[in-house]
Amino acid sequence: MRIPALAGAIALAALATTAAFAHQVKVGTLIIHHPWTRATPKGATVAGGYTIIENTGDKADRLIGGTFAESAAVELHVMEMKDGVMTMRPAKDGIPIPPHGRIEFQPGGLHMMFTGLKSQLMADDEIAGTLIFEKAGSVAVDYEVQGMGTKEPVESPGHDHGATN
Numbered sequence: 001m002r003i004p005a006l007a008g009a010i011a012l013a014a015l016a017t018t019a020a021f022a023h024q025v026k027v028g029t030l031i032i033h034h035p036w037t038r039a040t041p042k043g044a045t046v047a048g049g050y051t052i053i054e055n056t057g058d059k060a061d062r063l064i065g066g067t068f069a070e071s072a073a074v075e076l077h078v079m080e081m082k083d084g085v086m087t088m089r090p091a092k093d094g095i096p097i098p099p100h101g102r103i104e105f106q107p108g109g110l111h112m113m114f115t116g117l118k119s120q121l122m123a124d125d126e127i128a129g130t131l132i133f134e135k136a137g138s139v140a141v142d143y144e145v146q147g148m149g150t151k152e153p154v155e156s157p158g159h160d161h162g163a164t165n
Contacts, residue, residue, distance in 0.1 A: 023153075027139045029057025030097070032131060035141045036153040037068075037114065038107075039123040047121055049074070049112030049143060050153070053131075054102040062134040063103075064094035068143065069128045072116025079109050094134065107151055123147045 023034040033052040040047050049068065055061060066074040076091040086108075095110065097103055105111050121127070125145040130138045146153055 023144065025139060025141055027133075027136050029059075030055055030061060030133065030136050030139075032139065032141055034153045035129070035131075035143045036146050036150075037121060037127070037143045038146050038150050039148045040117065040121040041148070042120050044120065045115070045117050047071070047114045047117060048107060049114055049129075050105040050107065051131075051141075052102055052104050053097055055097045055099055058099050059135070060099055061097045061136055062094040063097060063131060064134050065132040066112060067130045067132075068112075068114045070118050070121065071114035072118070073114075074129070075113040075115060077111050077113050079111070097133075121145050 025032045031054040033054065035049065035051040037047050037049050049066075053063065063076065065076070068074050076095055077088050078091045078095075079086060079088050081087075091110075095103055103110065123145055126142045127145065129141055129143055131141055132138050144153065
């Protein structure tokens with residue numbers, strides 16, 4: 001009786017591990033891993049968007065924009081330390097994604113800025129959007145809303161976006 005129980009526990013652990021990495025979209029040689037944002041306080045007008053974009057191909061691409069259903073606009077922002085002061089500026093020419101490379105959008109670093117929020121973002125919601133690439137074109141994604149102050153995404157159980165575009 002102990003062996004079947006152990007096998008069941010191993011199967012559940014494997015399923016949980018798979019779910020932790022399932023929220024991704026693949027288009028051509030690009031893999032977009034777990035797009036997410038954070039819940040916002042009532043009255044907030046901006047929010048940040050985060051993801052990892054991996055390029056498995058031999059040619060570079062460039063993220064040039066996007067949409068977020070709950071905002072008026074999406075801006076790509078670069079954060080950098082200059083003379084001991086953290087500065088943020090728009091990435092006017094987009095964000096290059098090198099061949100066989102990856103870029104990470106994360107709090108305190110490279111990020112998407114969702115401006116003109118239409119409503120408060122609530123934890124556990126999913127919000128539709130797109131990422132627009134120079135070569136790959138427009139790719140539909142769902143941003144999972146994490147709790148306020150979250151520093152990295154936490155996958156919801158059973159959340160699966162393994163679709164390929």
